[in-house]
Amino acid sequence: MNWHNVWTVFAKELRDTIRDRRTLISTLVLPMLAMPLILLGVGSVAYKSFAKAQAEVPQVAILGGESSPAVREALAAHTKLAVVPAPEGWRQQIADKQLRAAVEIPNGFDAALARGEPATVRIYHYDGELRSGLAVSEVRRFFGAYRDKQVAARLAGRGLPASFVKPFDVRTENVAPPEKVGGNAIGGLIPYVFILFCFAGALYPAIDLTAGEKERGTLETILCSPVGRTELVLGKFLLVLTASLVTVVCSLASMGLSALFLQHLASGGALAHGAVAGAGAAPTLPRIDPLGLLAVGALVVPVAALFSSLLLALSLFAKSAKEAQSYASPLVLVVLLPAIMSLLPGVELNARLALVPVLNLSLVSKELVSGVWNWWHLALILGSSCLYAAAGLAFCVRMFNRESVLFRA
Amino acid sequence: MIEVEGLTKLFRNGRRAEVRAVDAVSFACQPGKIYGLLGANGAGKTTALRMLATLLQPTAGAARVAGFDVRTQPGKVRARLGFLAAGTALYGRLTARETLAYFGRLNGLSDRQISTRVQKLATDLNMGDFLDRRVDTFSTGMKQKTSIARTLVHDPEVLIFDEPTLGLDVFAARAIRDSIRECRDAGKTIVYSTHVMSEVEKLCDVVGIIHRGRLVAEGTPAALKARFAADDMEEAFVSAVGNEPEVAA
Ligand SMILES: Nc1ncnc2c1ncn2[C@@H]1O[C@H](COP(=O)(O)OP(=O)(O)OP(=O)(O)O)[C@@H](O)[C@H]1O
Numbered sequence: 160m161n162w163h164n165v166w167t168v169f170a171k172e173l174r175d176t177i178r179d180r181r182t183l184i185s186t187l188v189l190p191m192l193a194m195p196l197i198l199l200g201v202g203s204v205a206y207k208s209f210a211k212a213q214a215e216v217p218q219v220a221i222l223g224g225e226s227s228p229a230v231r232e233a234l235a236a237h238t239k240l241a242v243v244p245a246p247e248g249w250r251q252q253i254a255d256k257q258l259r260a261a262v263e264i265p266n267g268f269d270a271a272l273a274r275g276e277p278a279t280v281r282i283y284h285y286d287g288e289l290r291s292g293l294a295v296s297e298v299r300r301f302f303g304a305y306r307d308k309q310v311a312a313r314l315a316g317r318g319l320p321a322s323f324v325k326p327f328d329v330r331t332e333n334v335a336p337p338e339k340v341g342g343n344a345i346g347g348l349i350p351y352v353f354i355l356f357c358f359a360g361a362l363y364p365a366i367d368l369t370a371g372e373k374e375r376g377t378l379e380t381i382l383c384s385p386v387g388r389t390e391l392v393l394g395k396f397l398l399v400l401t402a403s404l405v406t407v408v409c410s411l412a413s414m415g416l417s418a419l420f421l422q423h424l425a426s427g428g429a430l431a432h433g434a435v436a437g438a439g440a441a442p443t444l445p446r447i448d449p450l451g452l453l454a455v456g457a458l459v460v461p462v463a464a465l466f467s468s469l470l471l472a473l474s475l476f477a478k479s480a481k482e483a484q485s486y487a488s489p490l491v492l493v494v495l496l497p498a499i500m501s502l503l504p505g506v507e508l509n510a511r512l513a514l515v516p517v518l519n520l521s522l523v524s525k526e527l528v529s530g531v532w533n534w535w536h537l538a539l540i541l542g543s544s545c546l547y548a549a550a551g552l553a554f555c556v557r558m559f560n561r562e563s564v565l566f567r568a
Numbered sequence: 569m570i571e572v573e574g575l576t577k578l579f580r581n582g583r584r585a586e587v588r589a590v591d592a593v594s595f596a597c598q599p600g601k602i603y604g605l606l607g608a609n610g611a612g613k614t615t616a617l618r619m620l621a622t623l624l625q626p627t628a629g630a631a632r633v634a635g636f637d638v639r640t641q642p643g644k645v646r647a648r649l650g651f652l653a654a655g656t657a658l659y660g661r662l663t664a665r666e667t668l669a670y671f672g673r674l675n676g677l678s679d680r681q682i683s684t685r686v687q688k689l690a691t692d693l694n695m696g697d698f699l700d701r702r703v704d705t706f707s708t709g710m711k712q713k714t715s716i717a718r719t720l721v722h723d724p725e726v727l728i729f730d731e732p733t734l735g736l737d738v739f740a741a742r743a744i745r746d747s748i749r750e751c752r753d754a755g756k757t758i759v760y761s762t763h764v765m766s767e768v769e770k771l772c773d774v775v776g777i778i779h780r781g782r783l784v785a786e787g788t789p790a791a792l793k794a795r796f797a798a799d800d801m802e803e804a805f806v807s808a809v810g811n812e813p814e815v816a817a
């Protein structure tokens with residue numbers, strides 16, 4: 160093995176790649192732009208529509224209850240609801256999102272309350288629609304308060320304390336450190352980003368350096384130089400690995416920056432208007448253990464190496480870049496499957512799953528960013544990933560030594 | 569020096585069909601001589617030369633290039649060989665100078681050796697105008713000159729040219745042939761494959777006629793013409809291959 164040759168090949172491929180605008184766009188520009196666009200775009204649209212929905216006083220139709228003026232008056236006096244008489248075809252209007260919900264007061268509601276008889280109030284709504292849901296919550300809140308008032312009056316009438324109907328209180332309190340809360344919410348997302356960009360970053364250079372060279376006729380030129388096949392593969396592999404890792408780092412950096420920006424926007428901006436004061440604290444970003452993130456980064460390297468070598472070998476088999484693309488595109492699904500599986504509830508890391516490539520990374524990154532360090536699992540994952548990467552590289556070298564692959568008729 | 573002994577190459581196309589692209593070919597080329605390999609399309613020229621360049625493994629037979637076996641010492645063979653074929657294109661995003669430096673480095677030349685070598689090749693091949701331009705802006709002739717320089721950058725003792733004048737105009741083709749003659753005069757061993765009869769007469773010292781993978785005749789152009797009682801190489805070639813047109817390649 161002549162490392163000088165490996166370096167020479169790598170340096171040349173690097174220069175060649177940097178001069179290729181398409182590779183630059185796919186490895187640097189797209190991931191850098193994609194993350195902020197996704198986060199800011201989706202985030203701000205979701206935030207705006209939510210804020211708008213919350214600021215809206217929902218229109219709620221009232222049905223029946225002509226014989227119960229007390230509850231009707233109380234409803235009409237509730238400022239957070241715009242109560243209207245039920246129009247013709249109110250069901251359709253709810254479905255058409257012109258009306259948020261409808262409340263049906265049963266006949267003789269006031270009287271039933273006075274006699275202490277049971278009564279049922281019905282709420283009609285659009286299940287799953289955000290603004291209808293908000294209206295329903297508001298109506299429920301109103302009736303909850305209305306019921307509490309009735310209960311308090313009844314208790315007072317019988318001379319009983321409030322604790323009579325509420326003998327004890329139940330309260331929940333979060334004791335997990337903020338990182339762990341973040342770990343579960345964001346930890347599931349981080350491996351996605353790592354794995355997807357790791358793959359995407361390797362894809363284009365891998366195709367360009369193999370099938371692309373075949374297509375342009377430069378593969379035969381380099382093969383008839385004295386450089387050894389293993390040296391050639393290593394040089395190319397290092398370039399693809401570099402591209403993959405650069406893509407991951409870029410996308411992560413831009414994701415971090417846009418998340419910070421989003422947080423700044425949320426805490427200092429619109430939320431301060433008090434439009435959603437009732438919604439609780441501003442949605443602060445869950446804190447992530449930076450050391451854990453670093454460890455995830457380290458574990459990504461062998462996975463990137465595995466992707467790089469497999470993509471190189473696969474696209475070397477193709478005769479043209481187009482053919483290589485058609486082989487590699489379905490792989491995205493194969494790669495994403497473990498990442499999705501790791502999001503399933505109940506799928507937790509164990510020694511057996513620590514040996515499953517890609518899935519182990521998804522699972523462990525959930526733990527790592529929440530500050531959980533299971534050294535035995537980490538060693539298993541690192542060891543097995545390195546083994547897979549080495550096997551991938553060996554396979555790649557084998558492919559580069561097969562003339563039926565290099566000179567496919 | 570190239571010695572070829574019973575060289576054979578079988579390609580398996582699909583499950584059954586076997587193509588005997590090169591069939592028990594034997595020949596030798598001496599230093600300071602140009603050996604012309606003349607054959608129609610699909611005759612097996614490129615396959616034979618790729619085996620000499622260690623790009624393909626022979627199915628049977630042996631070949632020694634500059635004293636090294638193509639099967640067991642491929643790295644040593646390639647270090648002493650310059651190979652130029654229709655399939656050996658240049659990197660479009662590198663300049664001519666960078667291309668030469670890259671192949672020089674892979675051949676173990678130092679940076680100083682590379683710069684003097686590039687200077688000499690650029691002068692010899694008249695490449696000064698485009699030495700620092702990117703190859704993808706080149707004309708076919710500029711590209712071929714750069715390819716020749718790439719082939720010669722490590723000053724190899726054996727040179728293999730597979731149809732190097734393909735697609736070139738008269739002047740570019742002449743320039744290429746001139747530089748190949750200079751290589752011969754410098755004592756290199758040269759194999760030159762072509763299907764152009766006139767080139768063989770102008771350039772080659774010894775000619776081997778290859779047909780359906782087999783070497784059917786060999787000799788100096790004059791000897792071949794005499795042997796087949798032909799006025800020119802074309803007549804001699806047609807007689808040698810027995811008047812049958814090549815099967816579709
Ligand atoms: N990689 C390959 N796989 C299968 N068959 C091949 C392969 N390469 C060449 N052949 C076959 O071998 C035979 C010889 O081809 P070759 O390219 O050596 O001919 P050639 O003399 O160089 O022709 P041309 O003048 O067209 O360049 C042809 O029938 C061709 O189809």
Ligand SMILES: [Mg+2]
Nearest residue numbers: 613614615730
């Ligand atoms: Mg050919």
